[in-house]
Amino acid sequence: MGKPMAGNLLKAGFDVVVQSRSQGSVDEVVSNGASSAGSPKEVAEQCGVVITMLPDSPDVEVVVSGENGLLDGFGQGSMIIDMSTISPVVTRRLADVAAKKGVKMLDAPVSGGDKGAIAGTLSIMAGGDAEDFEKAKPFFEVLGKTIVHCGPVGAGQTVKACNQVVVAIVLEAISEAFVLGSKAGVDPKIILEVLSGGLAQTRAMDLRGPTMIEHNFEPGFRSRLHRKDMNIIMQTAKEYGAVLPVSALVDQMFTTLVETGKGDSDHSALLTVIEGLSDHSIFTERSNEA
Numbered sequence: 001m002g003k004p005m006a007g008n009l010l011k012a013g014f015d016v017v018v019q020s021r022s023q024g025s026v027d028e029v030v031s032n033g034a035s036s037a038g039s040p041k042e043v044a045e046q047c048g049v050v051i052t053m054l055p056d057s058p059d060v061e062v063v064v065s066g067e068n069g070l071l072d073g074f075g076q077g078s079m080i081i082d083m084s085t086i087s088p089v090v091t092r093r094l095a096d097v098a099a100k101k102g103v104k105m106l107d108a109p110v111s112g113g114d115k116g117a118i119a120g121t122l123s124i125m126a127g128g129d130a131e132d133f134e135k136a137k138p139f140f141e142v143l144g145k146t147i148v149h150c151g152p153v154g155a156g157q158t159v160k161a162c163n164q165v166v167v168a169i170v171l172e173a174i175s176e177a178f179v180l181g182s183k184a185g186v187d188p189k190i191i192l193e194v195l196s197g198g199l200a201q202t203r204a205m206d207l208r209g210p211t212m213i214e215h216n217f218e219p220g221f222r223s224r225l226h227r228k229d230m231n232i233i234m235q236t237a238k239e240y241g242a243v244l245p246v247s248a249l250v251d252q253m254f255t256t257l258v259e260t261g262k263g264d265s266d267h268s269a270l271l272t273v274i275e276g277l278s279d280h281s282i283f284t285e286r287s288n289e290a
Helices: 002-011 023-031 040-046 057-065 088-100 113-119 130-143 155-183 188-196 203-213 223-240 245-262 267-278 282-289
Strands: 049-052 079-082 104-107 122-127 144-151
Touching: 002 023, 002 113, 002 130, 040 049, 049 057, 049 130, 057 079, 057 088, 079 088, 079 130, 088 104, 088 155, 088 223, 104 130, 104 155, 113 122, 122 130, 122 155, 130 144, 144 155, 155 188, 155 203, 155 223, 155 245, 155 267, 155 282, 188 203, 203 267, 223 245, 223 267, 245 267
Parallel strands: 049 079, 079 104, 122 144
Antiparallel strands: 104 122
């Protein structure tokens, strides 16, 4: 998601310096006008504000505070905007380390997937100092449409965890509905049409329902990343004493999905877990009937 986000910042007129382990993505953004750097430290030496978009908590820790990390290159008053989805606990710890070096930090995870990143319509949930949030707004306004200051550092990651709870459970519920209806002899397209017009309608259903019916699991958001998010959710729940029984069950379903080789499929491939448990594929049945 970082590649289209960087592209949108370029289109908006910002000077952009990029660095990534994926050299192909770097080359593409550079071909559109960005500059490149060899390490996070080199990026920080050239920029007063750095946006990170990384897979998991350990990745952010290495980029921010590891050897040749951002904190090795920043000057006083610089700012890190971490738009990854990571643990709120790790976020607060890194913000404390950064503050000791005079560097400000916002956590600003996003929702909206690859399509939102490309279109610049992401939902951005930010945690950190209110003044820092206002300074970061010009960047956020290029990258997203729904931009909310959620509270102090870590609050953005907490709200993102809440978002991922809902998305995971909704995808699982859609999967159950499709399998139940299909096994009882109703075309999943009819099920989708009816549910989309009533109280059951959701954004996840609008975006993923049609592709789930066709078994098109090309990733917008990979299953292994949602499994990672479920791990963050369960760790956060344990820290605060929140009981999340359905989330715990869906967490196990994502584990099943990843461990059966579908970690790089879209998270809507959760459908295949329900199909396996029910010994029924909605795609196969419809294909045979055709």
